[in-house]
Amino acid sequence: MSSIRVFLLGALAERGPMHGHQLRLLAEKEHVHMWTDFRVGAIYGALKRLVAEDLVEPVRTEREGARPERQIVRITDAGRIALDDLRLETLREFALKPDPFDLALARVGRDMADELPDLLRARRAAIVAAAAHHTARLEHVHQYLNITEQHVMQHQTHRLRAELDWLDSVLAALPAIVLDEKTRETD
Template sequence: MRIFILGVLSERGPMHGHQIRLLSEEEHLDLWTDITIGGLYGAIKRLAAEGLIEEERTEQVGSYPQRKVWRITEAGAQSLSSLRLSGLSEIVHHPDPFDLILTRLDPDHLDDLPTIIEARVTSLKAMLTEYEAHSQVIARYLTLAESLAMRHRLVRLQAEISWHEQLVDRLPELIKDERTRRGLHD
């Protein structure tokens, strides 16, 4: 979110929060980032408190409420440069709690595991189908970079489905191993 707000102010000049919000909607950021529309205003306040953006002026158009117009500061430009560099070079891949749970299965519910995992695969496939369909609908509005970012998410979803399908194939072996390890009998 910081990269988006600082980047917008750097590239397009001073803007008020509503303009930034409209731009995030126009660029469909919620589809391929963790940016939420509701979080933008809080992020603007935090960036201002940190001295990375500052109020340039207040404006009022017609009967709309007064709006603060923000601009990026020198410290904000330096922070943006650093964020861009680290964002390109750092690999971010968060652990999925699912993996830890898989290593700590409930022995009383081992027989439920195939149904639960199949439901998870079905949900992932539905997410993929929905994402692919939406991507096709908005494709003509996306820049090359946005298209590539969306493709990255699509490929990650496909990989997640593939891994889960491999898990489904190995569930009988996993359940048997868990029962043996815990001294349980079929």
């Protein structure tokens, strides 16, 4: 699954030919950084790959004033087929991506066991801050979102709450975790 491909191919299919900067502005306007797994700056590289794969094709170049020349691209028939396939794949499949945090927690070891409470509290504070920032952004853009986008943003809200709930359960078990780490390595 590639959310950047879905975004780029979908934007070109829905809005017609554009250049990379227009796609970047659209991504910023739609606040995709708030609910996708790609950064707006990654658009240019992904666009080049789509051209190389014949999923989009150049149609012309434009120049505005003294700005650099920009290549306008459009989605190809193969790109439309790929977009449909990507959308279906993404909507049908559930992807639970491993969090590297889990591996680090599982392998914290005796030497870091004493630091674990502070580390986990700092992580919790960071998640609380991220949730507050997300809520503030959501309040700011809510009026501009369609119903589906509102649900997408609520998905992020629920994921942040779930992360906090899980981390709170880890913090509640912290004395046992620290004790286990300290005794496990001596066995």
